[in-house]
Amino acid sequence: MAHDIEIIEKTPAEYAYKKRRSDRLMRSQLMMFALMIFMTLISFAAVQAGFSAYFVIPVVLLLAAVQVGLQLYYFMHMSEKGHGLVAFFMYGGILIAFLTVLTFVTIIWW
Known part of the structure; x- marks a missing residue:
């Protein structure tokens, strides 16, 4: 072998x-x-x-x-090639977190 x-x-x-x-x-x-x-x-x-x-x-x-x-x-190292899917999920998570915070701030203070 x-x-x-x-x-x-x-x-x-x-x-x-x-x-x-x-x-x-x-x-x-x-x-x-x-x-x-x-x-x-x-x-x-x-x-x-x-x-x-x-x-x-x-x-x-x-x-x-x-x-x-x-x-x-x-x-x-998101600027390198081959990290597209990881970057998509990271930035998607950031967007969802931002929208969640924005929603609660709007509900509480508006």
């Missing part, structure tokens, strides 16, 4: 392509991380500056929603 393992050797062009793709992915991940740190600092600064709560709360919630979207898209 022999286990045949097929070894596929890659060409230098394939290695170079994979390295460029990996570098590009790492650069985008670092840029998104820096952007999220910046958005967090904006949120802290808005609270510390003593702005009105009517301004701070929507801004902080908006920045939080943007960060959640970016984290799902970039850090969960």
